Amino acid sequence: MNIAKLLERTAKTYPDHPALAHGTDIVATYRQFAAETVSLAHALRHELGLEKGDRVALIMKNHPEYWISLFATWHAGLVAVPVNAKLHISEFQYILENSDSRLVFATAELADQITPLKQELPALETILSVHEESYQSFKTGPALDLQDADPDDLAWLFYTSGTTGKPKGAMISHRNILIATLSHLADLAALEPGDAAIHTAPQTHGSGFTGIPTIAKAGIQVTPLSGGFDPAETLELISHFPNSCFFFAPTMIHRLISSPAFEGADTSNLKVIVYGGGPMYEADIRRAIDALGPKFAQLYGQGEAPMTITGLSTSLIKDENHPRRSEILASVGTVRTDVEVRIFDEDDKPLPVGEIGEVAVRGDVVMLGYWKNPEATKETLRGGWLHTGDMGCFDEEGFLTLKDRSKDMIISGGTNIYPREIEEALLTHPSVEEISVVGRSHPDWGEEVVAFVVSKQGDPAEPEELDRHCLSQIARFKRPKEYFFVLELPKNNYGKVLKTELRERLEA
Numbered sequence: 001m002n003i004a005k006l007l008e009r010t011a012k013t014y015p016d017h018p019a020l021a022h023g024t025d026i027v028a029t030y031r032q033f034a035a036e037t038v039s040l041a042h043a044l045r046h047e048l049g050l051e052k053g054d055r056v057a058l059i060m061k062n063h064p065e066y067w068i069s070l071f072a073t074w075h076a077g078l079v080a081v082p083v084n085a086k087l088h089i090s091e092f093q094y095i096l097e098n099s100d101s102r103l104v105f106a107t108a109e110l111a112d113q114i115t116p117l118k119q120e121l122p123a124l125e126t127i128l129s130v131h132e133e134s135y136q137s138f139k140t141g142p143a144l145d146l147q148d149a150d151p152d153d154l155a156w157l158f159y160t161s162g163t164t165g166k167p168k169g170a171m172i173s174h175r176n177i178l179i180a181t182l183s184h185l186a187d188l189a190a191l192e193p194g195d196a197a198i199h200t201a202p203q204t205h206g207s208g209f210t211g212i213p214t215i216a217k218a219g220i221q222v223t224p225l226s227g228g229f230d231p232a233e234t235l236e237l238i239s240h241f242p243n244s245c246f247f248f249a250p251t252m253i254h255r256l257i258s259s260p261a262f263e264g265a266d267t268s269n270l271k272v273i274v275y276g277g278g279p280m281y282e283a284d285i286r287r288a289i290d291a292l293g294p295k296f297a298q299l300y301g302q303g304e305a306p307m308t309i310t311g312l313s314t315s316l317i318k319d320e321n322h323p324r325r326s327e328i329l330a331s332v333g334t335v336r337t338d339v340e341v342r343i344f345d346e347d348d349k350p351l352p353v354g355e356i357g358e359v360a361v362r363g364d365v366v367m368l369g370y371w372k373n374p375e376a377t378k379e380t381l382r383g384g385w386l387h388t389g390d391m392g393c394f395d396e397e398g399f400l401t402l403k404d405r406s407k408d409m410i411i412s413g414g415t416n417i418y419p420r421e422i423e424e425a426l427l428t429h430p431s432v433e434e435i436s437v438v439g440r441s442h443p444d445w446g447e448e449v450v451a452f453v454v455s456k457q458g459d460p461a462e463p464e465e466l467d468r469h470c471l472s473q474i475a476r477f478k479r480p481k482e483y484f485f486v487l488e489l490p491k492n493n494y495g496k497v498l499k500t501e502l503r504e505r506l507e508a
């Protein structure tokens with residue numbers, strides 16, 4: 001099934017329901033959204049000459065037109081390549097070249113930025129600003145019938161965020177997206193017509209994925225006028241849209257509730273914040289529940305198994321009386337309905353409960369492989385299992401706790417130390433706002449533990465005090481040997497802390 005079928009169906013049943021909003025203005029009903037989509041799809045195939053399977057890049061700040069161009073791409077049997085608008089121009093070039101994209105949909109200012117690249121990209125024929133007249137007229141032309149798609153046809157090239165090395169294009173099929181959609185509705189959020197998915201995080205990544213189940217269930221896609229995350233604007237949108245739903249990186253929740261605009265804001269419209277994409281520390285989720293109520297669900301996924309490896313449901317997050325509440329909040333939840341998850345040792349032998357190894361996943365949500373990269377595909381999908389590169393362990397009740405990515409693990413004197421445990425401990429100190437723990441090379445021990453700390457404003461703690469705090473919670477050998485106090489941590493465009501950059505700083 002072509003994933004664009006979801007829009008076709010919803011538009012039939014709920015034609016007059018609001019579908020797309022820009023700020024608080026409704027800019028399209030489902031009838032309009034579907035009509036513009038099928039006309040644009042017609043233009044892609046018949047006026048712009050694209051053929052089944054051709055790649056179409058979307059380089060846009062969050063904007064309602066993203067949804068029309070994305071669904072038109074799928075409707076026309078083409079492959080979408082959504083690109084984070086905040087990437088560097090050289091990264092745009094790399095992705096456009098690697099994907100051989102023939103057309104780019106862009107918001108006006110990004111279209112101007114990309115135009116000079118055209119002469120170096122032989123495959124790229126058309127850059128279409130969604131604000132220009134020809135794009136607008138394509139949306140009112142003749143309609144194209146929904147193109148058939150095999151479940152294993154490529155639908156989405158999802159470039160990994162690449163915290164190290166060049167991004168790789170995870171090949172996501174129509175089946176993968178359908179399964180991620182069903183699993184979201186089954187495990188994370190039961191959506192209803194009129195629910196509002198507010199996209200303050202990039203639509204090209206997790207937030208955009210949560211838009212697809214919203215379309216399946218006749219909800220509204222809301223794009224903030226700023227095109228991004230501004231806490232005050234986000235709070236205004238919550239007060240306007242009943243049943244507001246979000247996908248947030250954990251750092252965004254922290255920014256929302258610590259913003260001055262949060263004081264006295266009415267958040268009663270909030271339905272759910274699905275968080276994931278990076279570690280949520282126990283101290284932070286407790287703070288968030290106190291501030292917003294237990295309106296959260298967590299997902300753990302990666303571009304290679306979009307949004308869908310494990311999840312922590314709202315009902316578990318609500319359960320204050322659970323005897324193992326602390327462990328549960330610090331975990332990434334239980335295995336999602338549609339996948340199998342195992343913990344492997346270095347030889348890909350399954351490890352028993354309680355032992356730490358690499359998280360591996362099998363199921364219909366797992367990517368087809370990496371685009372034009374058979375070696376990486378073979379390595380990552382060996383034995384039919386997606387090797388995530390994340391380290392973790394299961395407990396007896398089936399909760400998975402992630403330790404760290406294998407490359408972030410610290411080996412000191414032959415012992416494995418997982419930075420996350422130290423980070424969790426230090427975050428419970430009242431002076432610590434944010435923290436990242438990494439290994440620094442050491443002549444005797446191989447590596448030693450050091451911490452980068454962002455202190456709460458005007459409230460720094462002495463290293464000795466943090467040391468005492470650590471010793472009250474974790475083994476002596478794990479405590480940081482040195483603290484670096486910094487104003488902020490380096491993060492990538494998705495809000496993930498760049499540990500590689502911290503390690504480089506130490507080497508320098």
Ligand code: AMP
Pocket residue numbers: 160161162275276277278279280298299300301302303304332388390402405
């Ligand atoms: P990406 O492919 O860019 O979405 O990055 C996926 C990676 O983010 C995973 O392999 C994990 O390392 C990390 N990640 C995703 N979700 C979570 C989560 N809920 N908790 C901790 N780390 C996460």
